[in-house]
Amino acid sequence: MSRGSDDDESSDQFAEPIRWKRFAHVCTSVVKYDPNWLHESNSTGVYIVTGAQLISKGNWPRNVLHLRLLFTHIPNCSIRKTExxxxxxxxxxxxxxxxxxxxxxxxxxxxxxxxxxxxxx
Structure with a gap:
């Protein structure tokens, strides 16, 4: 399963201007797993981030860099402490x-x- 800052329709409000040759903005919205994934699969466990991509959307001067995270389901586990x-x-x-x-x-x-x-x- 993957989720990115480009999935959220309100991501425009998180577009921070930058001065790079290929990008005008970077999206700084939070990227989280969807808690419904566990309910849909009728499974216990956790989702952890196992990959990341930077993707570009739009055309200059509105070219925005987004973060996309790949989540992997680890069944029958729980997170005891997050640091x-x-x-x-x-x-x-x-x-x-x-x-x-x-x-x-x-x-x-x-x-x-x-x-x-x-x-x-």
Whole structure:
């Protein structure tokens, strides 16, 4: 099952202007699983994100970049505790994509540092 920011008809209100050559806006609306998926399948379990895509919709100057997430059903499971990693406090910036890229680069640096420590041991 997949769901994207482009599925919501009110996604226009979440269009944040950006200055990129190929895109005029990025959609920052929340992308969540549909709770009805569990009711429709008469199954217990959870949906977790197992993939992501960035897709473009529209034509210049109204070209919008959207996020689409792929959800996978894990039967007979439950989520006991939910935790999200966050970017360092020093990276509080106004732009959605700046925060997103900072988070990805921070996560990559953390993984690289852990790999180096493991190799030295």
């Amino acid at each position: 999200w990693d966050a970017a360092p406090e020093t990276s509080k910036k106004s732009s959605f994509f700046t925060n997103l890229s900072t988070t990805f680069s921070f996560t990559q640096q953390s993984v690289t540092a852990k790999q180096k420590q493991a190799q030295q041991a």
